[in-house]
Amino acid sequence: MAHTESKETGKIPEPTLRRLPWYLAFVKLLKGKGETFVSSTQIAKAINVDASRVAKDLSFVNISGKTRVGYEIDSLIAVLDEFLGFTTTHKTFLFGAGNLGGALLQDSGLKQYGLEIVAGFDIQESLVGKEINGIPVFHLDDFPALQSKYGATIGIITVPVEVAQSVADYIIKGGIRALWNFTPFRIRVPEGVVIQNTSMYSHLAVMFNRLQNY
């Protein structure tokens, strides 16, 4: 989709991108314990993947380890945090402030990972005009005005399934460039728009099934 891809910002395999935050969490844990260096073998053991995979994954990141001692922990944390986008503030709107949406507004933890939810939107009279965890909830009709003000790039989709596609179309037209979709509906997006699905109900289904078969 991108016309040019430099080596640094090139397409990193998604599995690598998914594993890097695990490494980061583990390395932060070591830092908390007073450690200063970590080897890929140590990370590999903790995360339960091959050491060669860890080294390969980390080769996408601009950091080099030293023979025998490994990576300097402070640098590794700083580099990973930045590389993963957690140090950049991403202005975000949330669409659908009901059960799950309202819950996500309550989660101040996302801000520490670079996701700043600046406003919520809904159409329910009981929600519009309210504040949840200090975040104002507006009527969906006010989205264009608020978008002019904030220029949000990310939209969290927690609306009912039956309106997921129409809300997505509406906000993409209005300038939202990435959707974090929590609904079980498969939203279609035009080329160049990012879609990230977090299917909590799919995870539930997998868990229930495994539980039944163990």
Added chain:
Amino acid sequence: MAHTESKETGKIPEPTLRRLPWYLAFVKLLKGKGETFVSSTQIAKAINVDASRVAKDLSFVNISGKTRVGYEIDSLIAVLDEFLGFTTTHKTFLFGAGNLGGALLQDSGLKQYGLEIVAGFDIQESLVGKEINGIPVFHLDDFPALQSKYGATIGIITVPVEVAQSVADYIIKGGIRALWNFTPFRIRVPEGVVIQNTSMYSHLAVMFNRLQNY
């Protein structure tokens, strides 16, 4: 892990299990529109997968379609809901009632999918003894007593990374049989215990990266 596997409860491929809730969401949407039959081609088009894959996925479920008209929608919904475990109540404890944990307690929607959170646990004085969305939060030390009372099978893990493993070990010893892990820490579990990771921060990292490269 299971010693015997009947055809009905045999190991279904995880990708199939993850897709079935998407089909279910779409079929419920059609029902809302007054439709009575759905073909695998229709589902395939909506979800953006091959029709043969949809038919294959649905072959794991005890339902058969009719030539030309497809599946009867009411039956398909009932069969999928039950097959996925959404109609069974799974008693669940939540560990770590802070940011994300507190948020999940607020989400009454999970109950409709068979996940009933009956109690939360924390060690923070400010949280212990409180109720969130009608769900009581107890001190972690009270877990054994509460487990005797409720016999919960699932534990949601939303504790800080540094205690994720120790809390997991503690509650598995106490009888919890499946962990729904929301921390970025890779928890290790003994054989026979189910672990389901929902790595929201990994999803964020993937989304941020794609956004940057589009």
